[in-house]
Every structure is written in structure tokens, then in C-alpha cells.
Amino acid sequence: MHFKVLLAFSAIVSVLLTSCKDKKESTTPEIKNITESVYSSGYIKSKNQYEVFGKPNNIVKEIFVTEGTPVQKGSPIFQMDNNTQQLSTENARLASIAADYRINNSKLRDGKKAVDLAQKKLLNDSMQYQRQQKLWDKNIGTKLELERKELAYQNAKVDLARAKTNYNDLRRQLKLASDQSKNNLEIAKLMEDDYIIKSEIDGVVYRINKEAGEVINTQEPVVIIGTEEFIIELSIDELDIVKVKKGQRVIIRMDSYKTQVFEAKIIAIDPMMNKRTRSFQAEAIFTTKPKELFPNLTVEASILVNTKDSALTIPRQYLINDSAVMLPSGALQKVETGLMDYDLVEIIDGINETTRIELPQE
Numbered sequence: 001m002h003f004k005v006l007l008a009f010s011a012i013v014s015v016l017l018t019s020c021k022d023k024k025e026s027t028t029p030e031i032k033n034i035t036e037s038v039y040s041s042g043y044i045k046s047k048n049q050y051e052v053f054g055k056p057n058n059i060v061k062e063i064f065v066t067e068g069t070p071v072q073k074g075s076p077i078f079q080m081d082n083n084t085q086q087l088s089t090e091n092a093r094l095a096s097i098a099a100d101y102r103i104n105n106s107k108l109r110d111g112k113k114a115v116d117l118a119q120k121k122l123l124n125d126s127m128q129y130q131r132q133q134k135l136w137d138k139n140i141g142t143k144l145e146l147e148r149k150e151l152a153y154q155n156a157k158v159d160l161a162r163a164k165t166n167y168n169d170l171r172r173q174l175k176l177a178s179d180q181s182k183n184n185l186e187i188a189k190l191m192e193d194d195y196i197i198k199s200e201i202d203g204v205v206y207r208i209n210k211e212a213g214e215v216i217n218t219q220e221p222v223v224i225i226g227t228e229e230f231i232i233e234l235s236i237d238e239l240d241i242v243k244v245k246k247g248q249r250v251i252i253r254m255d256s257y258k259t260q261v262f263e264a265k266i267i268a269i270d271p272m273m274n275k276r277t278r279s280f281q282a283e284a285i286f287t288t289k290p291k292e293l294f295p296n297l298t299v300e301a302s303i304l305v306n307t308k309d310s311a312l313t314i315p316r317q318y319l320i321n322d323s324a325v326m327l328p329s330g331a332l333q334k335v336e337t338g339l340m341d342y343d344l345v346e347i348i349d350g351i352n353e354t355t356r357i358e359l360p361q362e
Contacts, residue, residue, distance in 0.1 A: 042234035046226025082195035122156035
């Protein structure tokens with residue numbers, strides 16, 4: 001008797017399990033509000049944030065700032081080793097002194113004396129020639145003596161012209177050498193100033209990566225500086241970029257603030273795609289922001305690209321290949337879709353509120 005009861009109970013359980021297994025999950029479309037969004041990830045970046053490097057393979061001699069402190073535009077950040085440049089500056093200074101125009105006035109005085117002497121000789125030779133010419137006119141003296149006096153006079157004119165040219169050339173050379181040496185000294189001073197790296201903005205020192213005595217390289221900045229204003233830098237997949245426009249709302253979630261949600265808006269979109277990541281960069285600013293922010297905090301963002309009230313929707317998992325749904329008969333019904341979010345998809349045509357659809361089997 002007990003054995004027959006047990007057999008009957010087992011048969012009932014088997015039927016129930018079979019019926020539950022054969023029963024498929026189904027639903028009908030519902031009227032709901034739907035918002036289409038584009039997912040993006042990114043990080044917080046200080047506005048005008050930039051990395052400060054120095055001359056590669058040089059050594060940090062001294063650091064003038066500390067992390068977290070404000071810095072003014074033009075104020076020194078750090079100094080590189082400049083011993084060699086200091087020697088170059090000193091050599092330029094000595095050369096400038098040696099070539100100074102005023103110090104070389106003695107050379108000009110010698111040149112001026114040569115001009116004066118040539119002028120006097122010309123005057124004397126001119127008078128000698130004129131006197132000899134008058135004697136010759138009176139048939140006194142020889143033709144050879146007259147020609148000798150004339151030749152001396154002509155040579156004196158040439159010597160005076162040469163002395164004047166030499167004097168003017170010397171003056172120009174000394175002036176040029178003096179000016180060039182002063183310019184070289186200024187260039188050397190500027191190059192020496194290049195070894196003191198100064199801030200380009202009014203901002204905050206966020207990171208110091210080097211200490212005095214460490215070597216500078218091209219991979220790691222010595223200092224990172226930015227402002228206390230922050231922007232959000234987002235990476236958007238190339239498949240979604242055509243949907244994103246400036247001014248769109250962005251919902252921001254951050255690990256640093258757990259369940260809190262903040263709002264932002266898109267302010268810029270880089271038109272050039274990154275070939276390596278196949279993505280575009282966009283920037284957003286907070287419209288409702290956290291009390292405190294730090295550079296490089298990571299964010300997850302939903303960019304709201306479209307919204308629609310009272311749309312005919314189905315759960316997204318019921319959609320097959322983005323173009324069809326399954327009817328209770330097992331047949332596929334083609335549908336036209338509209339907006340999509342993470343959970344819902346808008347149905348524009350193909351089914352209505354009374355159409356029952358089944359969840360596709362995986």
C-alpha cells in the first residue's frame with residue numbers, strides 16, 4: 001500500500017517538474033519613459049594641468065615647491081645643474097668686457113692719429129707740388145723734380161683715403177664686436193635662466209616625482225601642476241561618437257563617492273580618433289560636483305543622448321539580433337526599434353501592447 005502511494009507521488013512530482021520546465025518566461029510590451037545613453041569611462045583632470053619636464057640627462061639641483069601648495073605664474077619650481085652654463089656665462093662676460101667699445105678707444109685714437117698724420121702729409125705734399133709747379137712755370141727746376149712732387153702729392157691723397165677707410169672700418173669692427181659680445185652675454189644669461197624652470201600658470205603643485213640629485217628623463221615629469229578647477233576627460237567608443245554632442249547631460253559615478261551620483265555636461269569633443277584605442281576623447285565639466293576632487297580619480301559616465309516619454313518598450317533581453325522577438329508559437333516577429341538603454345528597448349513597429357512575446361532560449 002505504501003509502495004503504491006510512493007509511486008503515485010513520484011509520478012505527480014515528475015509531471016509538475018516537466019510542466020515547469022516546459023513553461024517559458026514571457027511578457028507583453030509596456031508604456032514607459034526611456035532614456036538612451038552612451039557609456040563612457042574616464043578620469044578627473046585639473047584644468048590646464050600640465051607636466052613639467054627639464055633638460056634630459058640633467059640633474060635636479062634644487063626644488064623650490066612642495067606638493068599641495070599653490071604656485072604663481074612665473075615663480076621658480078626647480079633648478080637644474082647649471083655649472084657648465086655658469087662657466088659659459090662667465091666666459092661671455094669676460095669677452096664682453098674685452099670687446100667693450102669704450103675700452104678699445106685707444107685703438108680708435110691710434111686710427112685717428114693715422115688719419116691726422118696722413119692729412120698733414122697731404123697738406124705738405126700739396127704745398128710742395130704747388131711750389132714746384134710755380135717754379136716750373138718760371139722755367140726754374142727740372143721736369144723730373146716736378147713729377148716727383150706730383151707723385152708724392154698723389155700718394156698722399158691715396159694714403160689719406162686709406163687711413164680714413166681703415167679708421168672707419170676699425171670703428172665699425174669695434175662697435176660690432178662690442179655689440180655682439182654684449183648680445184652673447186645676454187644669451188648666456190638667458191640660457192642660464194633656462195636651467196630654472198618656472199610655472200606657466202597660477203595653480204597648485206599636485207605631484208613632485210624627483211628629488212634633488214636625481215637625473216631627469218623624458219618619461220617621467222619632474223612636477224605636475226594644475227589649477228583647482230577640474231574637468232572630466234572621457235573616452236568614447238567610435239561606435240557611439242556620432243550620438244554625442246556638446247551640451248549633453250552626463251551622469252557621473254565615482255568609486256571615491258560610492259553610491260553618490262553627480263551631473264556634468266559635455267563641453268568639447270576631440271575630432272581626431274585615437275587609432276590605438278579606436279576611441280575619441282571628450283571633455284565635460286561638473287554641473288553638480290563633489291565637495292572635493294583630486295586629479296586622476298576614475299569615473300564612469302552615462303551620456304544622455306536622447307529621451308522619450310510614454311514609449312512602447314520591452315525588456316532588452318527579449319530582443320533577438322536587434323531586429324526581432326519570439327512569439328509563443330516559436331515564430332520570429334520582425335520589429336522596428338528606437339531608443340535603447342541598459343534595460344529597455346523602444347518598439348516603433350511590429351508588435352503592440354497586447355502582443356505576448358517569449359524570452360529567447362540561450
